[in-house]
Amino acid sequence: MNQNKLDGHDNKEKMPLGKMCQTANACTEEWQLIAMSYCSLKDLNQSRDDWIIIARVIRCWECINFKMNNDVFSIDMVLMDEQSNVMHGTIPKNRVPKFRSQIHEGCIYLIRNVRVIECDTSYKPVEGTYRIQFLMTKSLKEIKEPRVAIPKFYFKFYVIHDLDNRSHDTTLLSDVIGILNGIGEIQEIISTKTHKRYIRLETITISLWGKICDEINEVLKMENGKAIVIIVTSTNVKEFQGDYL
Structure with a gap:
């Protein structure tokens, strides 16, 4: 992989x-x-x-x-x-x-x-x-000293096309990166009093829950006619109707 x-x-x-x-x-x-x-x-x-x-x-x-x-x-x-x-x-x-x-x-x-x-x-x-x-x-x-030798971020990406190999592995969550090419409307989930929203990264669909459903609107404001690359961390990969979420 x-x-x-x-x-x-x-x-x-x-x-x-x-x-x-x-x-x-x-x-x-x-x-x-x-x-x-x-x-x-x-x-x-x-x-x-x-x-x-x-x-x-x-x-x-x-x-x-x-x-x-x-x-x-x-x-x-x-x-x-x-x-x-x-x-x-x-x-x-x-x-x-x-x-x-x-x-x-x-x-x-x-x-x-x-x-x-x-x-x-x-x-x-x-x-x-x-x-x-x-x-x-x-x-x-x-520690507010600016000269600090610690990275600001860390990801371990799984290639989108290889996520099918992760659909039955729940040991480690997956970090994914891809070009945003679709975003759904916010759905209200009555039974759990929360919100859900789907986004599409290349060939996969990702379910967003809670506050992050609204936060992605800030990302869309930066589009300016250019492709938007999205990083989604700690995802749980599941297969649904031949797609991976």
């Missing part, structure tokens, strides 16, 4: 994150000391609950229970460190109120008191054995 990994860097001069956090303007003295003992994501395991990491939130989303009045049952994210290691992170429902306003997609954080748990066996957004779970005792500090 053809796969393509894409990560994004800016072109500014970089410095190691631990050294960066020891500079006078980056963190307080306490956080400078913490930054000296941070670990790579690939080194995390279940042996302790006090790991310290520095990572960028490259993707962040709410997991919604459409059958329970669109209740948020977790906030999930993909984290990446300066070595381009990626890991799934989760904020459970009871901790969402504490962390919702503190976590922002694209930002870099120094995080302490990290718990590591086993990944679910299906529907994983990235490959890996473990994922990070936020504890109530977790502390985090945004």
